[in-house]
């Protein structure tokens with residue numbers, strides 16, 4: 001699938017994820033540098049970010065996560081994960097995680113395209129319920145446009161990269 005700006009969405013396999021480690025680490029560092037609350041405090045070194053993606057690549061190899069990337073001629077612009085490895089009493093559920101778009105590629109619909117692709121992958125994996133949490137107002141607007149339902153907001157759930165406190169919104173969506 002290709003978006004208007006020449007962006008293609010791919011689901012990476014294990015070797016593909018390992019090949020993309022540096023580019024994914026650069027996107028994560030860019031998002032943290034931009035102030036996004038995505039599990040890490042600033043400063044985030046490229047080495048620490050690569051270690052994170054190394055664990056994601058291992059999860060992809062084990063079939064525990066689906067890793068999607070958006071790519072144009074310049075390289076990987078954004079990514080999202082679908083966590084499939086959940087407790088045995090939730091075989092119908094998937095968790096969306098780490099929707100990240102590099103600042104160079106924002107506001108072109110890439111996040112929305114990645115999310116649509118993640119939802120299609122979830123259906124292909126036999127999932128009917130998706131959940132996620134987010135500390136980003138921009139991301140919330142993307143989710144709401146795609147029909148995700150807000151459960152509520154947990155005050156002071158996490159820290160921003162500068163250690164200030166941030167709230168987190170919890171969303172769900174039925175798919176398939």
Ligand SMILES: CC(C)(COP(=O)(O)OP(=O)(O)OC[C@H]1O[C@@H](n2cnc3c(N)ncnc32)[C@H](O)[C@@H]1OP(=O)(O)O)[C@@H](O)C(=O)NCCC(=O)NCCS
Pocket residue numbers: 031036037038098099100101102105106107108109110111112113133134135136138139141142
């Ligand atoms: C949140 C995030 C993923 C959004 O990525 P994105 O690719 O810019 O998202 P989209 O382009 O789909 O939508 C963003 C905005 O651009 C607008 N847009 C989409 N296509 C557009 C186009 N062709 N021209 C102009 N604007 C456009 C959308 O309407 C939306 O507008 P809004 O903010 O007023 O609602 C990105 O800001 C990001 O990576 N943030 C840091 C990490 C983070 O917090 N992630 C969330 C974790 S849950």
